[in-house]
Amino acid sequence: MINIVVALPAEARPLLDHFRLRDKQKNTAFPVYRNADMALVVAGPGKVAAAAATAVLAGTDKASTKTAWLNIGIAGHAHHAIGAAFIAHRITDHATGTSWYPPQILDLSTPTENMRTVDCPEDGYPEAALYEMEASGFFPVACRFSSSELVQCFKVISDNNTQPATAVTAKLCNQLIADRLADIEQLVNALTGLADEYTRWHAPHPELEQLSGHWHFTVSQQHQLHQLARRWQVLAPGKSLWLERLREKNKASEVLHCIQQHLDAITTGA
Amino acid sequence: MFSTLYIEEQIAEHPRTRAICERFPQATQVTCERYGEVFNPKAQDFRLQKRKPALILAHKHNGRVLKTPEGYGIGGRNNYYFSHMLNCLYDCRYCFLQGMYRSAHYVLYVNYEDFGKDIGTALEQSNNEPCWFFSGYDCDSLVLEPVSGFVEDFLPFFAERPAAHIELRTKSTQIRNLLKHPPIPNAVIAFSFTPAEIHAALEHKVPTIERRVEAMLKLQQAGWLIGLRFDPLIYEDNYQQQYASLFEQVCSPLDTGQLHSVSLGPFRLPRTYFKSIVRLYPDEALFAGNFTETGGMVSYPESLEHEMTDFCTRELLKHVPGTALFPCRLAA
Numbered sequence: 042m043i044n045i046v047v048a049l050p051a052e053a054r055p056l057l058d059h060f061r062l063r064d065k066q067k068n069t070a071f072p073v074y075r076n077a078d079m080a081l082v083v084a085g086p087g088k089v090a091a092a093a094a095t096a097v098l099a100g101t102d103k104a105s106t107k108t109a110w111l112n113i114g115i116a117g118h119a120h121h122a123i124g125a126a127f128i129a130h131r132i133t134d135h136a137t138g139t140s141w142y143p144p145q146i147l148d149l150s151t152p153t154e155n156m157r158t159v160d161c162p163e164d165g166y167p168e169a170a171l172y173e174m175e176a177s178g179f180f181p182v183a184c185r186f187s188s189s190e191l192v193q194c195f196k197v198i199s200d201n202n203t204q205p206a207t208a209v210t211a212k213l214c215n216q217l218i219a220d221r222l223a224d225i226e227q228l229v230n231a232l233t234g235l236a237d238e239y240t241r242w243h244a245p246h247p248e249l250e251q252l253s254g255h256w257h258f259t260v261s262q263q264h265q266l267h268q269l270a271r272r273w274q275v276l277a278p279g280k281s282l283w284l285e286r287l288r289e290k291n292k293a294s295e296v297l298h299c300i301q302q303h304l305d306a307i308t309t310g311a
Numbered sequence: 312m313f314s315t316l317y318i319e320e321q322i323a324e325h326p327r328t329r330a331i332c333e334r335f336p337q338a339t340q341v342t343c344e345r346y347g348e349v350f351n352p353k354a355q356d357f358r359l360q361k362r363k364p365a366l367i368l369a370h371k372h373n374g375r376v377l378k379t380p381e382g383y384g385i386g387g388r389n390n391y392y393f394s395h396m397l398n399c400l401y402d403c404r405y406c407f408l409q410g411m412y413r414s415a416h417y418v419l420y421v422n423y424e425d426f427g428k429d430i431g432t433a434l435e436q437s438n439n440e441p442c443w444f445f446s447g448y449d450c451d452s453l454v455l456e457p458v459s460g461f462v463e464d465f466l467p468f469f470a471e472r473p474a475a476h477i478e479l480r481t482k483s484t485q486i487r488n489l490l491k492h493p494p495i496p497n498a499v500i501a502f503s504f505t506p507a508e509i510h511a512a513l514e515h516k517v518p519t520i521e522r523r524v525e526a527m528l529k530l531q532q533a534g535w536l537i538g539l540r541f542d543p544l545i546y547e548d549n550y551q552q553q554y555a556s557l558f559e560q561v562c563s564p565l566d567t568g569q570l571h572s573v574s575l576g577p578f579r580l581p582r583t584y585f586k587s588i589v590r591l592y593p594d595e596a597l598f599a600g601n602f603t604e605t606g607g608m609v610s611y612p613e614s615l616e617h618e619m620t621d622f623c624t625r626e627l628l629k630h631v632p633g634t635a636l637f638p639c640r641l642a643a
């Protein structure tokens with residue numbers, strides 16, 4: 042599962058077409074488009090809007106799956122060519138000076154760059170960085186919901202020393218993103234694969250929910266049940282947790298004891 | 312080897328930083344103010360990052376040389392540890408570093424000269440009584456040697472200070488820099504082993520036992536003091552057979568009469584580290600085993616721990632002199 046945050050409808054359009062995303066939630070604060078494995082929100086420009094839209098989208102995620110996050114948009118740079126694409130390896134909020142470092146653990150064809158999030162469009166590009174307006178709002182909020190390896194920012198150069206930001210039209214913006222769909226797709230696939238793998242590692246025992254609904258477990262007992270079910274999955278893979286002996290148990294504590302005994306027998310070979 | 316290098320601004324021009332950057336010309340260089348900005352944030356997953364860790368070059372400001380916990384040591388009275396590096400190129404599933412750090416990136420502190428000064432100070436404070444300095448507490452002492460040149464740099468330092476003893480603890484075979492130097496009597500190269508079955512299942516990327524024995528033999532033949540560390544002791548149904556055959560395999564090629572020290576370490580992890588590691592690897596069979604918690608430490612049940620330690624001690628004494636054996640050593 043992957044969530045995409047963009048600022049502008051013109052950035053969204055080629056992605057909606059390419060990934061066949063449909064407008065499913067019209068009555069939310071931000072337009073959200075979805076297919077089975079992806080959601081895209083159009084935040085509007087600026088880091089505050091990006092942070093809010095990220096939080097709104099996170100609220101719609103299923104707790105049982107780990108979601109990857111991607112901020113896609115346009116950016117300016119002093120000399121990088123128009124249309125070149127970059128992933129952020131450092132995001133600095135220009136106003137506060139705070140920096141974040143999205144870990145680069147994927148093998149991708151897109152190069153990485155410094156990114157600087159500014160509050161208003163910047164056409165001087167004083168530092169060797171991509172200038173844009175959303176990343177520092179998006180990244181820390183998305184990191185509250187997913188691990189930072191699964192949170193990335195991808196930007197296409199729309200303006201530079203020879204072509205000012207004032208020349209960027211919706212049509213150009215649309216085109217710039219459309220021209221980079223192959224890179225975006227590579228990044229989306231890599232991030233989704235990673236998030237899916239993470240979800241598999243942490244998948245609870247399939248019978249856990251049913252079991253915990255059958256008896257009344259206190260919070261601490263639920264925790265114990267969770268631990269026992271994890272051990273069960275490793276020590277008795279494929280075997281049902283619904284032991285015949287459990288059916289006659291009345292109390293949650295007896296259930297836990299029974300499972301514990303069964304696991305002890307496995308680990309001690311008794 | 313590394314596709315991203317994070318570099319603290321303060322040491323960007325340090326000769327060691329520059330040499331390492333030149334060694335990886337293809338790597339993207341990312342500057343940061345303090346390495347903690349990269350290494351410490353909460354939203355990081357050690358397991359995911361372990362797929363492709365970056366190298367962070369940093370300056371260690373303080374806490375460079377520390378007293379070891381009570382009970383840690385191999386006979387000396389004044390024991391210190393230090394780490395010129397955090398994290399390890401290998402990926403042992405039982406390694407406490409996974410529970411200690413959020414990030415799997417490697418941190419290399421390039422200001423070795425400050426470590427040297429602090430070791431000198433610790434030595435002075437002990438009135439030149441012998442001191443032991445354990446390296447490789449938060450890393451493997453040798454595995455990154457071709458990049459760090461740490462041993463290369465520190466051997467002359469210890470050669471001039473006979474009261475300062477150093478233990479280099481490793482599972483690697485990176486011994487070239489050691490072999491370039493004449494051996495010094497106050498350095499011990501301590502190799503850690505677990506049985507072949509455990510190695511295959513849990514010690515990812517670690518060289519085979521054969522290769523490590525070969526490396527050890529070369530060092531011993533060159534006159535270096537060798538230590539053996541069977542730490543942690545890992546339980547399996549047939550652990551007796553596994554450890555008996557490991558001791559035979561490791562000890563028989565060596566001149567065991569020349570061994571500096573041999574130690575056994577039961578499996579122990581602080582509770583918080585254990586919990587973090589289980590959270591990272593819920594699917595790992597090792598952690599589904601039978602553990603107990605006492606005083607904030609997770610270990611095998613006491614009876615099993617004793618049984619294993621007793622068996623391994625008896626078995627080891629068939630191969631090594633009793634004077635070299637330090638049966639229990641608190642270590643990760």
Ligand code: SF4
Pocket residue numbers: 398399400401402403405406407408449450451481482
């Ligand atoms: S060799 Fe040592 S430091 Fe490295 S991963 Fe294994 S246990 Fe940890």
